[in-house]
Amino acid sequence: MAYQISTALAIYFVLWWVTLFVTLPFGVRSQHEDGVGAPGTDPGAPILTGMRNKLIWTTLLSAIVFAIGMTAYHAGYLSIERLSKLMGMPF
Numbered sequence: 001m002a003y004q005i006s007t008a009l010a011i012y013f014v015l016w017w018v019t020l021f022v023t024l025p026f027g028v029r030s031q032h033e034d035g036v037g038a039p040g041t042d043p044g045a046p047i048l049t050g051m052r053n054k055l056i057w058t059t060l061l062s063a064i065v066f067a068i069g070m071t072a073y074h075a076g077y078l079s080i081e082r083l084s085k086l087m088g089m090p091f
Contacts, residue, residue: 012066019062023054 028046031037037045072078084091 008070011069012062015066015069016058016062019065020054020058023058023061026054 027050029048030044031041031047032043034047036047037043069078076082081091
């Protein structure tokens with residue numbers, strides 16, 4: 001049981017980081033796009049990143065994807081036997 005919980009947490013942790021990297025570019029405005037910026041800074045540097053909203057969206061999206069994956073796993077769609085058969089590899 002402890003292995004199942006720790007494995008699920010590890011999978012969620014990796015999924016959360018992947019989702020974070022997917023959501024990072026959305027809604028970022030650079031200094032060049034806004035026409036403002038401190039002298040000596042890179043024009044591509046972001047003005048406002050909105051990290052709080054991105055962290056909230058990342059948590060929600062990764063929880064939804066994780067729930068879908070766990071549902072598929074418990075329904076038998078993500079078993080090793082089924083996935084190896086789909087890839088044409090003998091189990």
